[in-house]
Amino acid sequence: MIELEAVVERCVVLHPRRRNQNFQADLELEEAVGLAAALNVDVIHDEVVPLREVHVANYLGGGKISEISTIIKNKTASMVVVNAALSPIQQRNLERLWNVKVIDRTGLILEIFGLRAATKEGRLQVELARLVYERSRLVRTWTHLERQRGGQGFLSGPGETQIESDRRVLSEKMTKIRQQLEQVRRTRGLQRQKRKRAPERVVALVGYTNAGKSTLFNRLTDSGVLAKDMLFATLDTTHRVLELPNGKPAVLSDTVGFIADLPTDLITAFRATLEEVHEADLLLHVRDISDPLTEQRCQNVLDVLDQIGAGPEHGQDIIEVWNKADLLNDEGLVSFIQRAVAARDNEKETDAYIISSHTGDGISELMLAVEAMLSARDDIIQVEIPPKDFKVRAWLHEHGHVLAEDTAETGHCHMQVQLSDADLGKLRSQYPDILKAG
Numbered sequence: 001m002i003e004l005e006a007v008v009e010r011c012v013v014l015h016p017r018r019r020n021q022n023f024q025a026d027l028e029l030e031e032a033v034g035l036a037a038a039l040n041v042d043v044i045h046d047e048v049v050p051l052r053e054v055h056v057a058n059y060l061g062g063g064k065i066s067e068i069s070t071i072i073k074n075k076t077a078s079m080v081v082v083n084a085a086l087s088p089i090q091q092r093n094l095e096r097l098w099n100v101k102v103i104d105r106t107g108l109i110l111e112i113f114g115l116r117a118a119t120k121e122g123r124l125q126v127e128l129a130r131l132v133y134e135r136s137r138l139v140r141t142w143t144h145l146e147r148q149r150g151g152q153g154f155l156s157g158p159g160e161t162q163i164e165s166d167r168r169v170l171s172e173k174m175t176k177i178r179q180q181l182e183q184v185r186r187t188r189g190l191q192r193q194k195r196k197r198a199p200e201r202v203v204a205l206v207g208y209t210n211a212g213k214s215t216l217f218n219r220l221t222d223s224g225v226l227a228k229d230m231l232f233a234t235l236d237t238t239h240r241v242l243e244l245p246n247g248k249p250a251v252l253s254d255t256v257g258f259i260a261d262l263p264t265d266l267i268t269a270f271r272a273t274l275e276e277v278h279e280a281d282l283l284l285h286v287r288d289i290s291d292p293l294t295e296q297r298c299q300n301v302l303d304v305l306d307q308i309g310a311g312p313e314h315g316q317d318i319i320e321v322w323n324k325a326d327l328l329n330d331e332g333l334v335s336f337i338q339r340a341v342a343a344r345d346n347e348k349e350t351d352a353y354i355i356s357s358h359t360g361d362g363i364s365e366l367m368l369a370v371e372a373m374l375s376a377r378d379d380i381i382q383v384e385i386p387p388k389d390f391k392v393r394a395w396l397h398e399h400g401h402v403l404a405e406d407t408a409e410t411g412h413c414h415m416q417v418q419l420s421d422a423d424l425g426k427l428r429s430q431y432p433d434i435l436k437a438g
Helices: 022-037 062-074 088-098 105-116 120-135 162-197 213-221 264-269 271-278 294-307 330-345 363-375 391-399 421-430 432-437
Strands: 010-017 042-050 079-082 101-104 201-207 238-243 249-254 282-288 318-323 352-354 379-385 401-407 413-419
Touching: 010 022, 010 062, 022 042, 022 079, 022 105, 062 088, 079 088, 088 101, 101 105, 105 120, 120 162, 201 213, 201 271, 201 294, 201 363, 213 238, 213 249, 213 282, 213 363, 282 294, 282 363, 318 330, 318 363, 330 352, 352 363, 379 391, 379 421, 379 432, 391 413, 391 421, 413 421, 421 432
Parallel strands: 010 042, 010 079, 079 101, 201 249, 201 282, 282 318, 318 352
Antiparallel strands: 238 249, 379 413, 401 413
C-alpha cells in the first residue's frame, strides 16, 4: 500500500503595524507566527506591514498587495495569514488578488481551536463559534449566493435567494448546537453543585496562552496533561486533586488559555467551560514574566475575566503566579522578587509569587499562600467535647485545622478549630450538642 504524504501549507504571515507600535509590532508578529505554527503549517515568510490607514476594499494598500503577490509567487505560498480582523469583503478581495487562501486573526484562532478540541463539549463550542464566523462571511465562501430558488405553483414568488437559504441552514445548525451545549451546561452545573457540597475547594488556573499553566498543573498534581511550548496546546478543562501543605485536598482546574483580541463569539461559545473559572474559590493567574509584553498580557486576561463576571473586580480571590523565573537574568530575577514582595505587603495590590514551573523553584511558598487564601474565610469555633463523644475529636482533626487543644482534669477536651462553611454545616447537623457547648 502506498502512503501519500500530507500536503503542508506554505504560509506567509503579515502583521499590520499602526503608528507608534514599532516595538510591540515585532512581538505581535512573533505571536502570529506562533499561532500559524500551531496549525502545523510551514511559515516561509513573515513581516510587519506599516499601515497608515485601513483601505475599505482590501485593508492593505495597492503597493504592498503587489509586493506580497510577488513573494507568494516566488515562494509558492498557498496561504496568507493577516494578523488583524478582516471584513468579509476585504478577505474575499485579497483572496482574488493573491489567488491563495487568506485567513484573518479570528479565523486563525478558530482553526487552532478546531484542531485542539478533544472532548465533545470542546468540539461543539468550536463548531458554534465557527458557524457564527462563517455566517458573516457567506459572501466570501460561496459564489452562487445570489441565485434564487423559485417557488412551486403560479402564485409563488421568486423564492428566497441562495444566500438566504444558506443563512437559514446555518442558523438551524447553530440553534441545534446551542441546545446541545445548554444540556452540557446543565450537566456541568450539577457537577459543580456536587463539588460545592463536597468539602474540597476549587482552585482554577487562568492565564495568557503559553504562560505555563499546564506545566504548573502537572507539577502540582503529578498529572500528564499535554504541556508544550505552543500556543493553545490544550483547550479542554481538566480537574485533578491538589494536596495542600496541611494535607487537606482541593480541586485544581486547568482551563483554556486566553489571548489578545479573543473573538467575542469564542468567549460566548466557551461559556460553559469558563463558568468553571467563575465558580472557583480561588484563581491562580499564571503569567510569563519573561515575556516583554507581560503587563499587556495580564490586562488581556483581566479583561476576559471581567467579561464573564469573574476575577478581582467581582470579589473573587486571585493570586498572581509569576512563572518562568528560570528564563530571567540575575538582575531581572532580583527585580521581580522585590516587586512580588512589595505587592504582598500592599493591601491594594494582588498578591504575587515568583516561581518556575520547570525547575520547581518557589512552588512551596506558593502552595502555602494558596492554603492561607482558601482558609481566610473559614470559621474559627470553640468546642468542648465530653469523654463519651471523643469520636468528635477525631472528626475535627480529620476535617478541620486544629489551632489549640487542651484536656481538662474532668476529661473534657477543649478545642479551637478552623472549619470551612461546608464542614461547619456538617458539624452542626451531626453533633449539635457539641457545638452548642462550645
